[in-house]
Amino acid sequence: MKRTWFQRKWLLGFSAVAASLLAAVGLVQSPSATAAVVLQYHHVSEDSPPSTSVTPERFEKHMDYLANHDFTVVPLEQLVSALKAGEALPDKTAAITFDDAYESVYTHALPVLKKRDWPFTVFVNTNPLDENKPGFASWDQLRQMAEQGATIANHSTAHNHLQRFKAGESASEWRERIRHEIVKAEQRIEEETGQNHKMLAYPYGEYNNKVKALLEELGFVAFGQQSGPLGPHSDLRALPRFPFGGPYGSLEDFATKVKTRPMPLTETALYSDWSLEQPLDEVVVKEGARPVLAMTLEDASLADRISCFASGQGAIETRVEGNTVATRANKPLTPGRTRYNCTAGTGESGRFFWFSQQWLVTGENGEWQHEN
Numbered sequence: 299m300k301r302t303w304f305q306r307k308w309l310l311g312f313s314a315v316a317a318s319l320l321a322a323v324g325l326v327q328s329p330s331a332t333a334a335v336v337l338q339y340h341h342v343s344e345d346s347p348p349s350t351s352v353t354p355e356r357f358e359k360h361m362d363y364l365a366n367h368d369f370t371v372v373p374l375e376q377l378v379s380a381l382k383a384g385e386a387l388p389d390k391t392a393a394i395t396f397d398d399a400y401e402s403v404y405t406h407a408l409p410v411l412k413k414r415d416w417p418f419t420v421f422v423n424t425n426p427l428d429e430n431k432p433g434f435a436s437w438d439q440l441r442q443m444a445e446q447g448a449t450i451a452n453h454s455t456a457h458n459h460l461q462r463f464k465a466g467e468s469a470s471e472w473r474e475r476i477r478h479e480i481v482k483a484e485q486r487i488e489e490e491t492g493q494n495h496k497m498l499a500y501p502y503g504e505y506n507n508k509v510k511a512l513l514e515e516l517g518f519v520a521f522g523q524q525s526g527p528l529g530p531h532s533d534l535r536a537l538p539r540f541p542f543g544g545p546y547g548s549l550e551d552f553a554t555k556v557k558t559r560p561m562p563l564t565e566t567a568l569y570s571d572w573s574l575e576q577p578l579d580e581v582v583v584k585e586g587a588r589p590v591l592a593m594t595l596e597d598a599s600l601a602d603r604i605s606c607f608a609s610g611q612g613a614i615e616t617r618v619e620g621n622t623v624a625t626r627a628n629k630p631l632t633p634g635r636t637r638y639n640c641t642a643g644t645g646e647s648g649r650f651f652w653f654s655q656q657w658l659v660t661g662e663n664g665e666w667q668h669e670n
């Protein structure tokens with residue numbers, strides 16, 4: 299259904315008023331009180347690709363920071379259960395995750411985590427382990443990590459871009475292939491470790507509506523790698539994590555991110571342009587697009603304090619109407635993964651509300667969606 303800007307504002311304004319009334323009488327806890335973060339690492343090593351690595355020294359500094367600033371490190375499934383139950387997440391709570399099950403997690407991260415008796419999660423793409431590929435942990439090493447409190451979870455079998463079709467593949471063939479890549483990985487993890495959590499991290503953090511729907515149908519909760527803390531409005535089929543590696547992970551950057559609070563939103567919507575008349579129902583857009591993210595805030599007074607940034611473009615334009623803030627890239631998006639990040643000071647020293655929206659940008663004719 300199409301609504302005019304005015305009608306939409308009225309509806310959103312009404313829900314915001316209702317929410318603040320409920321909050322005022324103590325019926326709901328303000329979501330901004332919640333602040334759990336999920337950290338995402340790949341390699342913990344000095345001789346792996348820098349873009350997906352933190353050094354063992356840097357990793358230890360991150361863990362020291364959490365310990366010295368009274369963070370509670372919890373198993374990832376505990377955060378998922380709380381979100382599912384609609385419970386508030388306590389402030390200064392973190393879960394630690396590693397994607398791809400690289401051997402350096404066993405060699406360099408495990409001793410640091412074991413020392414503190416901290417839980418962590420390894421998202422495993424099972425094929426390299428089944429093939430004993432060098433650089434990856436073995437199933438035996440994963441079992442040892444599990445004995446030390448590691449959660450072993452799903453990163454598919456083959457680490458494909460799940461939303462992409464192979465050349466000539468029909469929609470039903472694609473669906474069957476992806477279903478198999480997820481279900482088979484879950485089965486291998488259970489056979490090797492006895493664990494079965496139905497939690498998946500999307501390879502490359504990439505998903506579209508069809509992938510999310512398939513995961514939901516299979517009963518999975520899924521994580522992306524768009525940045526941001528978890529909040530009461532987080533999508534259980536695409537939960538945010540803060541990736542560290544490459545340019546991200548200096549102690550200053552780490553400290554800022556682990557202290558973030560979820561942007562107090564009631565709703566987000568995507569549109570093709572500033573008119574906000576053509577809704578986008580998909581995060582996949584074509585090269586050259588400049589899509590709009592519209593965020594409806596619980597509290598209109600926050601609207602003027604929000605700044606947004608686009609990957610490779612720096613600060614981007616925002617427009618405010620009542621309690622809705624819309625933002626759009628200054629320049630056309632180029633093929634690949636790209637994100638809009640929006641932040642606003644919470645009023646507490648060094649703390650920010652944070653929300654990130656991922657876009658997947660295909661080539662002009664959409665060919666980027668194909669898997670080789």
Ligand SMILES: [Zn+2]
Nearest residue numbers: 397398501502
């Ligand atoms: Zn991965």
